[in-house]
Amino acid sequence: FKNYKITLSAVVEKEGYLLKAKIADGGKKLRKNWSTSWIVLTARKMEFYKESKQPALANLKPGYKPECVDLCGARIEWTSEKSSRKNVFQITTVSGNEFLLQSDIDFLILDWFHAIKNAIDRLQKE
């Protein structure tokens, strides 16, 4: 049963490209730098890759670690103050990492917001 749980937590719930900017690391502010990122959402975390083909390559390279966001205890909220762009939301992790995510395509960013919020809410109920 334990193994079954591990398998479930590895299932990809959503993946795709969004604009991403990491604005804090461990509570320390970073200079904002937007870049396109391939994002993979699973039950407990998000992983950021440069390109869609990278997750498969990463499986072949044991040492390779993508940037990872632990969703356990994380917060998600829309923000209009942290960027001049439209459709921006922020994810804040327990460890004090802050990420902005953005897309100009309304339905696409809404889908992502709800998928991530669902994952966070589900983890809270565990």
Ligand code: I3P
């Ligand atoms: C930043 C860059 C960002 C912009 C940010 C600028 O300048 O233009 O795109 O954020 O605005 O400081 P630089 O490249 O010189 O670091 P938005 O696109 O999200 O508005 P900010 O300082 O108001 O965050």
